[in-house]
Structure formats: structure tokens, C-alpha cells
Amino acid sequence: MHIPDGYLSPQTCAVGYAVAAPVWYLASQRVTKVVKTRNVPLLAVFAALSFLVMMFNIPIPDGTTAHAVGGVVVAIVLGPWAAVIAVSVALLFQALLFGDGGVLAYGANVVNMAILLPFVGYAVYRLVAGRSPLDSTRRVVAAAAGGYAGINAAALAAAVEFGIQPDLFRTSSGAPLYSPYHLSQTIPAMALPHLTFAGAAEAILTGGVLAYLARADVRRLVPSHPGVPLSAGDAPSPRRHRVLTPGRVTAAFLALAVVLTPLGLLAPGGAFGEDSPADLDLGRAGIDAVPAGLEKYNGFWSHTLLGGYGFSDGQHATLAYLLSAVVGIAVVALLVFAVASAVGTVSRRRGGSGDATADVPVGTSA
Amino acid sequence: MSATAPVATRTPDWLLQGEVGLCPCGCIGRRRKGSFVEKTLTGGAQLLRQVMFSEDVAARGGLLQRLDPRTKLVSLFVLLVAVGLVHNVGVLLAAYAVTLVLAAASRLPLGFFVKRVWLFVPVFTGIVVLPATLSVVTSGHVVVELWSWHGHPQGLTSQGLTSAALVVARVATSISLVVLLTLTTPWVRLLAALRAVGVPRMFVLVIGMAYRYVFLLLATVTDMYEARKARTVGSLGSGATARSFLASSAGALFGKSHHLSEEVHLAMVARGYRGDAKTLEAARFRPADALAAALTVALAAATYGGDLLVGR
Numbered sequence: 001m002h003i004p005d006g007y008l009s010p011q012t013c014a015v016g017y018a019v020a021a022p023v024w025y026l027a028s029q030r031v032t033k034v035v036k037t038r039n040v041p042l043l044a045v046f047a048a049l050s051f052l053v054m055m056f057n058i059p060i061p062d063g064t065t066a067h068a069v070g071g072v073v074v075a076i077v078l079g080p081w082a083a084v085i086a087v088s089v090a091l092l093f094q095a096l097l098f099g100d101g102g103v104l105a106y107g108a109n110v111v112n113m114a115i116l117l118p119f120v121g122y123a124v125y126r127l128v129a130g131r132s133p134l135d136s137t138r139r140v141v142a143a144a145a146g147g148y149a150g151i152n153a154a155a156l157a158a159a160v161e162f163g164i165q166p167d168l169f170r171t172s173s174g175a176p177l178y179s180p181y182h183l184s185q186t187i188p189a190m191a192l193p194h195l196t197f198a199g200a201a202e203a204i205l206t207g208g209v210l211a212y213l214a215r216a217d218v219r220r221l222v223p224s225h226p227g228v229p230l231s232a233g234d235a236p237s238p239r240r241h242r243v244l245t246p247g248r249v250t251a252a253f254l255a256l257a258v259v260l261t262p263l264g265l266l267a268p269g270g271a272f273g274e275d276s277p278a279d280l281d282l283g284r285a286g287i288d289a290v291p292a293g294l295e296k297y298n299g300f301w302s303h304t305l306l307g308g309y310g311f312s313d314g315q316h317a318t319l320a321y322l323l324s325a326v327v328g329i330a331v332v333a334l335l336v337f338a339v340a341s342a343v344g345t346v347s348r349r350r351g352g353s354g355d356a357t358a359d360v361p362v363g364t365s366a
Numbered sequence: 367m368s369a370t371a372p373v374a375t376r377t378p379d380w381l382l383q384g385e386v387g388l389c390p391c392g393c394i395g396r397r398r399k400g401s402f403v404e405k406t407l408t409g410g411a412q413l414l415r416q417v418m419f420s421e422d423v424a425a426r427g428g429l430l431q432r433l434d435p436r437t438k439l440v441s442l443f444v445l446l447v448a449v450g451l452v453h454n455v456g457v458l459l460a461a462y463a464v465t466l467v468l469a470a471a472s473r474l475p476l477g478f479f480v481k482r483v484w485l486f487v488p489v490f491t492g493i494v495v496l497p498a499t500l501s502v503v504t505s506g507h508v509v510v511e512l513w514s515w516h517g518h519p520q521g522l523t524s525q526g527l528t529s530a531a532l533v534v535a536r537v538a539t540s541i542s543l544v545v546l547l548t549l550t551t552p553w554v555r556l557l558a559a560l561r562a563v564g565v566p567r568m569f570v571l572v573i574g575m576a577y578r579y580v581f582l583l584l585a586t587v588t589d590m591y592e593a594r595k596a597r598t599v600g601s602l603g604s605g606a607t608a609r610s611f612l613a614s615s616a617g618a619l620f621g622k623s624h625h626l627s628e629e630v631h632l633a634m635v636a637r638g639y640r641g642d643a644k645t646l647e648a649a650r651f652r653p654a655d656a657l658a659a660a661l662t663v664a665l666a667a668a669t670y671g672g673d674l675l676v677g678r
Contacts, residue, residue: 077620213621
């Protein structure tokens with residue numbers, strides 16, 4: 001899914017760099033703080049590894065290529081922040097040595113494959129693996145699921161970046177300036193091969209490598225899995241902190257909402273009589289007049305900021321939709337944060353420790 | 367692998383079966399679809415060849431080779447943005463012609479330069495944007511009618527053709543620019559330039575070391591596959607065995623790399639590494655570079671201004 005230069009507008013590329021830059025900064029801070037100089041050779045080796053994994057491209061008929069990235073493996077063994085750096089470096093090699101992925105589009109490629117892919121993949125891996133021991137089959141399945149989810153998230157992001165181009169940038173005659181396909185075309189085109197071939201490739205690679213490491217050298221996984229028992233018989237060390245902090249819940253919601261938002265642009269029309277009762281197909285519903293209650297309360301609240309997800313003049317529909325999405329997501333995220341904080345406070349007061357029930361170690365019954 | 371060698375007394379099939387013939391008159395013997403092992407081996411060899419050739423070209427004394435890598439790096443970015451903003455195919459083609467002139471002035475073999483750009487991505491891009499020329503994807507003024515749908519003519523639209531030409535020309539020009547930079551700059555100097563334009567030290571260090579490890583790991587992969595091939599009678603196939611081999615070798619490579627990085631770190635610390643990188647020679651900014659920078663700005667302005675003049 002490497003995006004070459006020329007498919008995305010310079011404006012979109014600038015947004016890509018703007019998103020990637022703070023993540024790079026955070027990643028280098030995090031990674032340097034954890035083990036200091038030791039990371040340099042480690043990251044270099046894993047960047048080279050990721051590069052080699054990505055070398056084997058399968059062309060797919062949507063403009064780019066499908067291949068395993070290996071970012072989720074790096075995220076599982078070294079943590080997602082290290083994966084950001086390793087995959088970014090591998091992408092840089094590809095852009096400079098092979099012209100595979102552009103230099104202007106490098107920021108966008110990094111957002112897709114070096115940021116979204118490891119973080120989404122790692123989150124799914126953590127979610128599925130739970131507190132299972134390091135050598136369990138569940139962990140292998142979790143790794144495969146993480147790889148599958150990660151590469152599909154990256155592909156979806158690339159499809160969205162392609163798909164918003166024709167709406168935003170056109171010549172005066174209406175010819176699209178950059179990637180000419182709409183979201184309704186790019187999302188299926190990217191999703192189909194990634195849900196099948198590339199997803200399978202990444203799942204096999206991620207699950208296979210974890211299975212091998214668990215079999216051959218399980219101790220390599222210990223530093224990145226603090227508190228997780230080696231095998232079913234071992235007693236786990238006590239957990240250090242709560243996994244579901246309000247901040248994390250909110251961050252997860254934000255990520256999910258941002259990924260799902262563009263789907264709304266694909267929706268063909270309104271919901272059942274959403275905009276006005278006149279849109280209802282009354283004959284099909286078996287009634288011959290608009291119900292009185294609906295008539296009465298329709299338009300009861302009309303003081304909306306962005307009515308119908310658009311500006312009042314009806315211009316710039318896509319931009320207005322995205323702006324509505326940003327406002328909506330921000331409001332709901334605040335709400336999620338408030339609810340999560342409240343739940344945390346209540347459960348702490350009741351049980352002394354907020355995660356007392358969730359923290360029953362896996363190995364204690366054995 | 368026992369399933370692939372049913373009768374032990376006969377001559378094994380792989381000795382009798384021809385693969386791709388290496389005779390100059392063309393292929394003799396039976397062509398088989400290469401397995402993933404062969405693809406990996408040839409892929410690795412190609413990478414090495416390509417990179418070695420790049421370093422070779424970068425050592426020649428041409429126009430761009432003489433310039434400071436920092437100037438070239440910044441110029442590349444400026445020109446890429448200018449090319450990205452162009453709305454007119456003619457302007458893009460003119461910009462592409464300029465890259466050809468620059469390549470010739472830098473003593474790059476033109477055939478190779480053109481092939482490297484046009485053989486892979488834009489031809490591929492061309493196929494990709496082909497459906498967009500049709501009225502079913504890009505609605506607009508139909509210029510070539512191919513069929514009709516409920517009385518409406520359908521076919522190639524002028525908007526679709528313009529859009530496709532724009533994308534292909536822009537991709538070709540952008541890739542030419544990047545190839546110009548990478549073919550005329552040795553990798554080490556390119557890294558120094560990255561550091562000079564503000565890329566954090568740790569990134570540059572990781573990039574520099576990763577570049578070396580690519581070749582080392584490539585050799586390791588090649589060895590692993592060759593060893594496996596030497597131990598296997600018949601083909602590796604593509605079933606569960608092949609998949610498990612692939613995952614295991616990736617896992618083994620992971621383990622080896624981990625081990626290697628620990629050893630390298632110890633060796634680095636033993637030699638006095640404290641997280642700083644030092645370069646032997648400092649790049650100098652000369653009058654020629656100032657001239658090149660001025661020319662770049664002029665070129666970018668000409669591209670963008672020309673586009674505005676021609677009309678959007």
C-alpha cells in the first residue's frame with residue numbers, strides 16, 4: 001500500500017507529515033528513555049528486517065501493492081513505539097532506494113504503515129491475548145489477529161487518503177487532479193485484497209514468528225510482556241497498573257471514531273425520515289398521512305451548529321462533514337472520559353482497588 | 367517431504383526436470399512457476415545489484431554529483447511540491463524533460479534512467495488510472511463513445527483522460543526527481559544531509575546502521591533458503607510445510623537479529639559509544655551550491671508560474 005508521489009495532493013502530504021512528526025518525537029523520547037544506547041543497534045536490525053519483509057510485493061489492481069509489513073511483530077517484541085521507528089526507517093529506504101512510496105507522500109505512508117498498523121495490531125493482540133501465558137496457543141492466535149487487523153487498518157487509511165482526493169481537488173473542468181477514485185471505489189479496492197491476501201500474509205507472518213519464538217526462545221518476549229507468566233504453571237508477578245484507565249478508554253474511542261468516520265461519506269442518503277417527514281415513503285409503510293406526533297415534534301430543535309452535517313450555505317459538503325465529525329468526536333470523547341473516570345472512582349471506592357476483579361491471575365488456580 | 371519422493375529406486379524427478387534454460391538462444395526445458403524460495407533469492411540478488419550500481423553512478427563526476435547533498439535534498443523537496451501543485455499536463459511534461467536534461471548532465475545512462483522510471487511505476491499507474499478515464503467513474507464530456515446506456519453515450523471522457531494524464535505525468539516526474547537525487551548521492555552523504563536538515567541524531571544513526579544490516583540479513587536469508595533447498599528433494603511446495611518453514615525462518619531471523627544487536631551494542635560500548643555520532647568530513651557549502659539553490663527556486667517558480675500562466 002505504498003503511496004507514490006503524485007497520487008496525493010501536497011496539502012494531504014503536509015497533513016501526513018504533521019501527524020507523523022509528533023509521533024516520531026514521542027517515539028524517540030519513549031525508546032531512548034527505556035534502554036538508552038542499547039536501542040540503536042536493536043532498532044537498526046529490526047528496521048532492516050522490516051525492510052526485507054516488505055520487499056516482497058504482490059501487485060493489486062488499485063494502484064499500489066500488497067505485502068506483509070512485519071510492523072506488528074516488532075510491536076509485540078519491542079513495543080509499538082519501537083515499531084514506529086523501525087518501520088519508518090524501512091519505509092525511508094524504500095522511498096529513497098527503490099522509489100517505492102514517494103518522498104512527499106512519506107508522511108502519509110508513515111501514518112498508515114508505521115503508526116496505525118503497529119498500534120492497531122498491538123491493541124488487538126493485547127485484547128485477544130489477555131493474561132494468557134507466553135507460550136499459549138491463544139497468544140499465537142492473538143498475534144495473527146493483531147497482524148490481520150493492523151494491516152487492514154493501514155489499508156483502510158490509505159483508501160481514505162486516496163478517496164478524499166477527487167472531492168477536494170479538481171480542475172475547473174471537473175477533472176480530478178490527483179487520485180481519481182472516490183471513497184466508494186477506493187475502500188472496496190483496498191479492502192478486498194487486504195482482507196484476503198495481504199491480511200493472510202501478515203497474519204501468518206505475525207502468528208508464525210510468535211509461535212516460533214514461544215517454542216524456541218520464549219525469554220526474548222519477557223521484557224516486552226511484564227507480569228505475564230512464561231507458561232501455564234508459572235505464577236505471574238503482580239500487575240503494576242490498571243490497564244483500563246479513563247485516558248486509555250478515551251484514546252481507544254478516539255482511534256475507533258477517527259478510523260470509522262469516513263464511512264459516513266459513503267452512505268447514500270438520510271436515515272428513515274431523518275431530515276424531514278416529507279422524505280418518508282408513506283405508502284410503503286402502509287399509512288396515508290404523516291403521524292401527528294412526528295409532525296408536531298419535527299423541527300422542535302432547530303438551533304444546530306452544523307445542520308445536516310453541512311455549512312448553512314451547503315458548500316464544501318465533504319469538508320463540512322469532516323468538521324462535523326471532529327466536533328462530534330470531541331464531544332463524545334469528553335463524555336466517554338467523564339463516564340470512565342466516574343466508573344473508575346466508584347469501583348475504587350467499592351473494592352479498594354479498581355481492577356480487583358479483573359486482576360485474578362491466570363495461574364493461581366493451577 | 368516424503369510425499370514428494372514416492373519411488374526411491376528411480377532417478378529423482380528434480381534431476382530430470384529442466385528449469386529455465388540459460389542458453390543464449392532462449393529458454394529450453396520446461397518453465398515452471400518459481401517457488402517462493404527462488405523469488406526470495408532473485409529478489410535479494412537484484413537488490414544488491416541495484417544498490418551497487420547506484421554507488422557506482424554516484425561516484426562519477428557529473429553535474430549533480432558535484433553539488434552539496436544538503437542543497438540537493440532541500441531542492442528535491444521544493445521541486446516535488448512545485449510539481450505536486452501543477453494542474454497542467456504540458457507543464458508536467460516540460461518538467462519531466464528538465465529531469466532528463468539533468469540526468470544527461472550528470473552522466474547517468476539515459477536508457478537506464480528512463481527505464482527505471484517508466485518500466486515499473488508509471489506503466490503500472492497507467493493501468494490503474496485507466497478505468498478512471500471512463501464515464502462510469504469520471505463523469506463529464508464524452509469524447510470517444512464506446513457504448514450507450516439507456517440512450518446516454520458512455521465512453522472516455524475528456525475529464526477522465528485529463529485526470530489520468532495528470533496523474534501519470536506527475537508520478538513519472540516525481541519519481542525521476544527522487545531517482546536523480548539517490549543516483550547522484552552516495553548513501554553516506556545523503557545521511558549526513560538528513561542530519562544537517564534537522565532529522566534527529568538517533569534516527570540518522572538507526573538509518574545508517576539499518577542500511578548495513580539490510581545486506582547482512584539479506585545474506586543470512588539467502589543462506590537459510592539455500593541450505594533448505596539443498597536439503598530438500600523436489601519442490602518445497604506451497605502448502606502448510608512451506609508456510610511453517612517461512613514463519614520459522616522469519617522467527618529464526620528475528621532471534622538471530624536480536625542476538626546480533628546485543629553483540630553489536632556491546633562492541634560499540636567497548637569502543638567508546640555514548641550515543642553520539644561523529645562524521646569524518648564536514649560538508650561544505652560552496653558558490654556552486656548557492657547557484658544551484660537559486661536555480662532550484664527559479665525552476666520551481668517557473669513550474670508553478672508557468673502552470674498559472676497556461677491556465678488551470
